[in-house]
Amino acid sequence: MIVAEQKSLEEIRRIIAPYEKVLLLGCGTCVTVCGAGGEREVAFLNSALRVAQAKSDDGVHNFSEYTVKRQCDFEFLDVLVDKVNEVDTILSLGCGIGVQVVAERFPDIPILPGVNTSFMGMAKEWGVWDERCAACGDCRLAETAGICPITRCTKGILNGPCAGTKNGKCEANKDMDCAWILIYKRLERLHQLEKMRRYYPPRNFRVIPRPRRIVMKADIEQGEDNG
Amino acid sequence: MDNEVTNYQNNRMREASHGRSLIPPCQVACPLHMEIGEYVDLVAQGKVLEALQVIREGNPFPSICAYVCTHPCEDACRRSQVDKSIAIRALKRFAVEFGGDRMIELEAETVQSEKVAVVGSGPAGLACAYYLRKLGYPVAIFEAYSELGGMLRVGIPQYRLPREVVDTEVQRLIHMGVEIKTNTRVISIDLLLDMGYKAVFITVGAHQSLRMGIEGEESPGVIDGATFLREVNLGLKPSLGEEVAVVGGGNVAMDAARAAVRLGADKVSILYRRSRTEMPASPDEIEQALEEGVETMFLVAPTKMKRENGRLSVTCVRMELGEPDAGGRRRPVPIEDSEHNMEFDTLITAIGQAPQISEDFRLRLGRGSTIQVDPVTLTTNRTGIFAGGDAVTGPATVTQALASGRQAAFRINDYLRHRYPSVDKEAEETLSGELLPKTIETIRKIERLEPPLLPPEARTKEFKPVELIYNWEAAVDEARRCLRCGMGAEIMFQDKCATCLTCLRICPYHVPYLDEGGTIQIPADQCQACGICVAECPAKAIVLRKPYDRRHIDEELEHALKSAAESKSKPLIIGFCCQYGLFGTGALASLWREGKAGIWIVPVLCVAKLEGGHILRAFEMGAEGVFVAGCGERCSRENTAFWVLQRVEEVRRALSQIGLEQERLQTFNLRAADGDITEALDNFTGRIGGLCLASVMKQEVKS
Missing domain, CATH: 3.50.50.60 (FAD/NAD(P)-binding domain)
Incomplete structure (x- = not known):
């Protein structure tokens, strides 16, 4: 799940300043789950922006709100066609993907981001989210007992732990578990400690071309089926 | 509900306030199917007049039931699975007495020409006459004894039902235009038909x-x-x-x-x-x-x-x-x-007792000398002759008799209008199912408050009523024990639900669960209708089955803002206060009756239903300060304080980013044992006054 965090009201107010009619656009998937940009947060932001407007005298906005099921696919955005014509900008509370898809779908209107897309992670408990995956494109979790050192080790090292581990915690943050200690303990539990003894060479990030694209469909040539 | 007149009203009321609520077990158990959950909730809010109105809509003679009902509702009450059932009958008595039931005057207009005779003036006969009058029929009651009431008068001792209560109801019927013929024993039905009565209701009891x-x-x-x-x-x-x-x-x-x-x-x-x-x-x-x-x-x-x-x-x-x-x-x-x-x-x-039916009535009798009727239409073997009450059932309760009388009135109406009987529609779903042990465990146990009784020594000397009435506080406290069965949360928009599991994680009663298909379910029979998940759902996919509770906040807030704008009193302070226990508009409002204009109370049905948007709306509309006051330790729900504080913090964060002082938003009495917040509130209003003055001065300096 993509985890995002709503931008500060100050920043949002700064970026919407030039526009009068603003559509606050929520997304009903990841950012709903992480409490950054679902219908509830859109409504709250709308209320907060109205208060800000009432209590200051910089510019008059006209806010409207809408939440689509998912911003990261064109088809979900079709319902916005008429609404888009009536506003001057869209403040998307979708993740960075959503913002770009909305921008691509509606080329004639400025799209503004309302959240900072932070990481891919999970809800540790209600109201607390933790990062779990860096989308490195080269998953090594089989060797690390299902615990990702790329995201969960501050240094992201592949052969840990480093000398900064103390009492199972990380030197960078005493409240944070050392990922490599977690990996060690779990491998021990699984009787796979031999995996600790191997050396994992550094990865070559240059081989990953950006932007990445995955093509799942087979490349079928026209006219092949004439047999 | 099967009356056309009240049906229309009920439907309208139901649509307006009930939404999709399920019929709770108490209402199912009540022979009259009274909207018990509704009036108990109104008593809990201290809205005794409204409670009486709901009671009167479902019961022709609530004052009588308030004394003598055997309250099958209390036997069905699911609170008894937690501790003890709600004292529903005693609460009704409270609403009847404090709501001024005896002052209510009823009138009825005659719009039909067919005369109807009611033979016997027990509860069934009186109820039948009542509803027939409401439907506009000329009605005459024939009573063998010198006074009306049947078993209400000659069967039930005064210490259980004072005679004045029966007298009041009889007077009301007379006022409605019911013709009364006492000391008149009916010896032949044919004679009644000869006299021009088009339908006869036989309800002679089991004496x-x-x-x-x-x-x-x-x-x-x-x-x-x-x-x-x-x-x-x-x-x-x-x-x-x-x-x-x-x-x-x-x-x-x-x-x-x-x-x-x-x-x-x-x-x-x-x-x-x-x-x-x-x-x-x-x-x-x-x-x-x-x-x-x-x-x-x-x-x-x-x-x-x-x-x-x-x-x-x-x-x-x-x-x-x-x-x-x-x-x-x-x-x-x-x-x-x-x-x-x-x-x-x-x-x-x-x-035991049995009816004594004159052979001259030529009615088919069944077991125990009772009159045989069709249970749905209450018709006897003779055309136009209906029967009900103890004469049909054998000795039963007053409330059953009232229900039978009401049923007879509607069936007689169908008969006289040449209509196929419009039988009770079972359109609305009922709530069934027991509370699960894990739900019971998490529900706050609150002792049942019984109404005071006369001490036994005082009782046995005379025939005075044994049971006294609740005082205001006790009634309200007892009423708020209600679990609000059937009014709970439901996922209204499954397509909107992101299955984020927020509801599952935050429910104080652990009610929502993930089914095998990965869909969140909120079982209606476990939900305690606290409203926390409704306010927290990030997708706004959850609603209360009785949406009024939430909408009520918007309505009250807009009303307060409008009144405040008209009064122009400064500084404007909005207080969202728990209305249960009459806290908001009762105890709290009395604090500034003397000259603390500028504070406007928005009563909310539990502060857990208050959302950040409501608070922000108050600020948007010019409030200089906002406070949220709970009912403290008397809250009958779990975790309300925690969630109010969460939302308050959320709003405070927004306020500080807007440049408003966080202290403009305060909470009071969310967990405290005693409700006296006078001093704290004084300090708050003082501070808001200061902030208000400071901002005016800042403005002036700027300009």
Whole structure:
């Protein structure tokens, strides 16, 4: 799940300043789950922006709100066609993907981001989210007992732990578990400690071309089926 | 609900306030299907007039039920799975008394020409007349005795139902235009038809005591319960002597025994052939009789009686309990050679009653001499003749009789309008299911408050009502124990639900669960309707089945903002206050009755339903300060304070980013034991006044 965090009201107010009619656009998937940009947060932001407007005298906005099921696919955005014509900008509370898809779908209107897309992670408990995956494109979790050192080790090292581990915690943050200690303990539990003894060479990030694209469909040539 | 007139209103009310709520078990159990959850909730809010209005819509004579209803609703109440059921009847009594029921005047217009005769003026007859009048029919009640009320007057002792209550209801019927013919025993139905009545409702009750069928039953000193109670209730004082025995274990036996105590008998004993657990009398009645000194002898039955030396010699046999009979009660079996003699001055038999229907009525009778009717239409074997009440069912409760009378009125209306009977539509879903142990565990236990009773010493000297009325605080506290069955949360928009699991994680009662298909379910029979998940759902996919509770906040807020704008008092402070227990508009509002204009109270039905948007709306509309006041320790729900504080922090974060001081938003009394927040509130208003002044000065400096 993509985890995002709503931008500060100050920043949002700064970026919407030039526009009068603003559509606050929520997304009903990841950012709903992480409490950054679902219908509830859109409504709250709308209320907060109205208060800000009432209590200051910089510019008059006209806010409207809408939440689509998912911003990261064109088809979900079709319902916005008429609404888009009536506003001057869209403040998307979708993740960075959503913002770009909305921008691509509606080329004639400025799209503004309302959240900072932070990481891919999970809800540790209600109201607390933790990062779990860096989308490195080269998953090594089989060797690390299902615990990702790329995201969960501050240094992201592949052969840990480093000398900064103390009492199972990380030197960078005493409240944070050392990922490599977690990996060690779990491998021990699984009787796979031999995996600790191997050396994992550094990865070559240059081989990953950006932007990445995955093509799942087979490349079928026209006219092949004439047999 | 099957009345056209009230049906329309009910439907409208239901749509407006109930939304998709399920019918709770109390309402299902009530013979009149009264909207119990609704009026109990209104009492909890201190809205006693509104509560009475809801009560009156479902019950023609609430004041009577308030005294004598056997409250099957309380037996069905799911709170009894947690601790004890809600004292529904006593709450109704409170609403009836404090809502000023006796002041209500009813009028009815005659819009139909067909005359209807009601034979018998017991609760069924009175109810039938009431509804027929409301439907616009000319109605006449024929009563054999000198006063109306049937068993209400001649069967139920005054200490349970004061006569003034019956009188008030009768007066109301007269005011509605019901024609009353007392001292008129109907001997022939044909005569009524000849007199031009197009329909007749026979509801003559079950006044005939059953005989024990034993030797000596005719002896002087033996009297049947119905006759005895009739004499007592009509103001005669039968002389009983010193020692009285009452045979039987039903409510009539209890009434007779307790009446005997009040008439001055030294020793009153109840002889019952089974044991206490099998007694059909209501447990409260038994309890109160024991308190008043009535003695009980179980597993004993008289076999013969003889009048000797001015006293009754009663031969009794001991019983033991055998196999359960068809009704499920264990059958008493006489023990051989267990005969023994006892002496009494008077013996009252109260082993059951049956109707006595004149043969001239030419009505088909069934078991126990009751009139046979179609259970849906209440029609007898004769066209246009309907029957109901005890005459059809055998001895039953007042509320059942009222329901039967109401049903008769609507069926008579169908008949006279030549319409196929519009039978009760079972369109609305009922709430079924027991509370799960894990739900019960998390529900706050709150002791049931009983209404005060007269002390036993004071009771037995006269026929004054035994039960007193709740005071305001007790009634409100008792009412808020209600679990609000059927009004809980539901995922209204499954397509919107992102399955984020917020509801599952935050529910104080662990009600939502993930089904095997990965869909969140909120079982209606477990939800406690606290509203926390509704406010927290990030997708806004959850609603309360009774949406009024939430919408109410918007309405009250807009109302307050509008009034505040008109009054122009400064600084404007909005207070969202729990309305349960009358906290917001009662205890709290009284704090600034003297000259603290500028504070506007928005009553909310539990602060857990308050959302950040509501608070922000107040600031947007010019509030200089906002506070949220809960009802403290008296809250009947879990975790409300935690969630209010979460939302308050959320709003404070936004305020500080806008450049407003966080102290403009305060909470009071979310967890405190006592509700006195005068000082804290004074400080708050003082600070807001200061902030307000400072910002005005800043403005001036700027310009």
